[in-house]
Amino acid sequence: MQPDFQPEVARLNRVIKNYGSRRALQEVDLCVNRGEILALLGPNGAGKTTAVKLLLGLLDPNGGEVRVFGKDPREARGRQRTGAMLQVARVPETLRVREHIDLFSSYYPHPLSIAETMEAAGVCELANRKFGELSGGEKQRALFALALCGNPDLLFLDEPTVGMDVEARRGMWKQIRSLAARGKSVLLTTHYLEEAEALADRIVVLHRGRVIENGTAREIKSRVTGQVVRCRTKLPIEDLLRFDYVNDVRREGDSVEIQTSSIDGVLRQLILTDPEAAGFELQKGGLEDAFLALTAK
Secondary structure, eight states: OOTTOOSEEEEEEEEEEEETTEEEEEEEEEEEETTOEEEEEOSTTSSHHHHHHHHTTSSOOSEEEEEETTBOTTSHHHHTTEEEEOTTOOOOTTSBHHHHHHHHHTTSSSOOOHHHHHHHHTOGGGTTSBGGGSOHHHHHHHHHHHHHTTOOSEEEEESTTTTOOHHHHHHHHHHHHHHHHTTOEEEEEOSOHHHHHHHOSEEEEEETTEEEEEEOHHHHHHHHTOEEEEEEOSSOHHHHTTSTTEEEEEEETTEEEEEESOHHHHHHHHHHHOTTOEEEEEEEOOHHHHHHHHHHO
16 A cells, blocks of 8 residues: 555545536535445436546536545646546547557556556457457447556546446456455446446435435435335334334234334344244335435435
8 A cells, every 4th residue: 555545535525516507516525435436326417427527637626625645636646546437538449459558558657567457457359459440348348448557546437337248247347346455446437226236335326416325325225215024913013113223114904014224123123022923025125216216306
């Protein structure tokens, strides 16, 4: 670990960003911690790409503060420690993949070797092919290689697996997890909620330029969609309402339906209080359900 590497590596502090009369970000607070995979979610136009561009120093805020490694993101020292894979990226189509990696590596003081970069990004078989000849998924892998080649401490990945087949997507997931395990930080934007749930240590949801949720996938699902336990029990509703984690209880015939924020917590209390409880059915809301509920609000 480098001596100046702080637990918090990037931050937006009450950031405002306008495009003319349109406000894209409204006093957004967001941080990325060392060794963390942070997924930034939101519908189109929510402000995700604007947030990433601010952290990369490609845009200036109209209000608030942007810091990367404790400094202005436009400073060269910090930029040498970041890598980015953006949807708006454009590279010469006549250069071969190996030539691109060689060129991009020269911009960094301590890059990975070309062989390491190609292996990590899964582009070894593409090394001698021109970028313009690649399929959509192959181009994504090549752009991932360019984001990795500088051996960055902070990596921005904007919709990285668009156009990839299942095998290539899973291969990239493996590499992203490996980066975090080595203490690297990753900010990921994606429309694939399965991807966010599989990878992210923490999720921030943006909607109309505001942060509307921040937490782990499990926390967000619990807070937004709730969880349900159905069972047969002799316990009266009044007793069940006194359990920890219980939000509501209603009776349905000889069964009860318990709305809860923790299925495990309710099950433990039920079994201890009523050992004869039976017929358990469990229902957990998914991240997609939570996302749709949040953005609908």
